[in-house]
Amino acid sequence: MTTSLLTTEVAKQINEHLPGAVVETTDAAILVNGNSLLDVADFFKNTAGLDFDYLTTITAVDYYQYFEVIYLFVSMEHNHSLVVKARCSRENPSLPSLVSLWRSADHQEREIYDLMGITFEGHPNMKRIVLWPEFQGHPLRKDYL
Amino acid sequence: MEVSSGREHLYSDTELDLLEGQVIEDLKAASQEPISDPDSWLDEELSQNVLLTRLDWIINWGRRSSMWPVICFPACCAFEFISVMGPRFDMGRFGMEVLRASPRQADLLITAGTLTWKMAPNVRRIYNQMAEPKWVIAMGACGISGGIFRSSYNVVPGYNRIVPVDVYVPGCPPRPEALLYGIQMLQKKIARRGNFANGGQP
Numbered sequence: 034m035t036t037s038l039l040t041t042e043v044a045k046q047i048n049e050h051l052p053g054a055v056v057e058t059t060d061a062a063i064l065v066n067g068n069s070l071l072d073v074a075d076f077f078k079n080t081a082g083l084d085f086d087y088l089t090t091i092t093a094v095d096y097y098q099y100f101e102v103i104y105l106f107v108s109m110e111h112n113h114s115l116v117v118k119a120r121c122s123r124e125n126p127s128l129p130s131l132v133s134l135w136r137s138a139d140h141q142e143r144e145i146y147d148l149m150g151i152t153f154e155g156h157p158n159m160k161r162i163v164l165w166p167e168f169q170g171h172p173l174r175k176d177y178l
Numbered sequence: 179m180e181v182s183s184g185r186e187h188l189y190s191d192t193e194l195d196l197l198e199g200q201v202i203e204d205l206k207a208a209s210q211e212p213i214s215d216p217d218s219w220l221d222e223e224l225s226q227n228v229l230l231t232r233l234d235w236i237i238n239w240g241r242r243s244s245m246w247p248v249i250c251f252p253a254c255c256a257f258e259f260i261s262v263m264g265p266r267f268d269m270g271r272f273g274m275e276v277l278r279a280s281p282r283q284a285d286l287l288i289t290a291g292t293l294t295w296k297m298a299p300n301v302r303r304i305y306n307q308m309a310e311p312k313w314v315i316a317m318g319a320c321g322i323s324g325g326i327f328r329s330s331y332n333v334v335p336g337y338n339r340i341v342p343v344d345v346y347v348p349g350c351p352p353r354p355e356a357l358l359y360g361i362q363m364l365q366k367k368i369a370r371r372g373n374f375a376n377g378g379q380p
């Protein structure tokens with residue numbers, strides 16, 4: 034099994050390199066500032082000892098006031114994993130895209146855009162993937178009827 | 179005194195060798211001349227046999243006995259369909275073991291699964307590509323009405339919105355026996371079909 038890294042220790046590392054990026058740390062995950070998500074991801078991928086070479090899962094939750102996007106990073110090299118979350122507001126649902134770092138983000142970000150309506154800035158092909166282009170609304174939002 | 183084993187048809191190795199030799203000798207002795215063309219010696223009556231039937235019947239018999247399904251398995255019902263194809267339930271008994279990847283070679287569309295609106299144009303296209311005559315079996319609750327996903331934003335509430343359905347097989351998923359029963363219903367339906375205008379009268 035993949036071991037999950039201690040969130041407090043990784044958060045400490047992030048704070049040293051990118052002060053202000055971490056918003057909150059719980060046992061399960063690190064909540065980072067949406068604006069510094071790309072920097073944090075880059076730090077994860079290119080720091081010796083972390084070496085997150087694989088982004089397995091991206092998913093999103095609608096908490097009414099805001100959306101939360103959840104990323105699961107894995108390092109094949111060290112066999113460890115980490116959950117990172119980022120939030121965006123309902124009024125401006127947008128986060129930086131991670132496609133430039135991990136190609137596996139491509140389809141998953143498109144799916145979140147399609148069903149949850151969050152745009153990922155910098156995604157090379159931000160369009161619907163499950164539904165057809167003319168479809169109205171984003172069905173997995175809590176207010177979709 | 180010799181005691182019979184009670185198993186006279188079982189021979190010792192030596193006897194078996196002997197008998198085998200005898201069988202071959204007999205066959206060889208009886209096979210000194212070539213056998214002539216069967217047409218020259220088959221019964222005179224047999225060669226003059228006539229089978230009276232209706233053209234409708236023979237056409238329908240041919241059609242219903244060789245229905246080839248096309249691959250259209252969008253969801254979980256497919257697994258039940260696969261077991262119908264397999265040796266345990268063996269759809270081949272009804273002349274339809276040939277699953278065609280090309281709709282051009284198929285007569286039957288079995289809709290084994292939930293259909294989404296995104297997929298619907300492709301199913302319509304598969305149906306249109308099939309050569310006439312063609313039939314459709316709506317398999318499972320999803321095929322009939324959209325099933326448990328009926329009210330979803332992306333599910334077609336029944337294949338009959340997209341293609342004309344001949345037989346409906348209910349269940350979620352239907353048991354293989356149910357699908358076989360549905361296929362037999364379709365075969366009965368085909369048997370009733372008239373293929374000529376005004377009943378084939380000249």
Ligand code: SF4
Binds near residue numbers: 254350
């Ligand atoms: S009818 Fe049931 S088993 Fe068949 S596709 Fe629908 S949900 Fe799946």
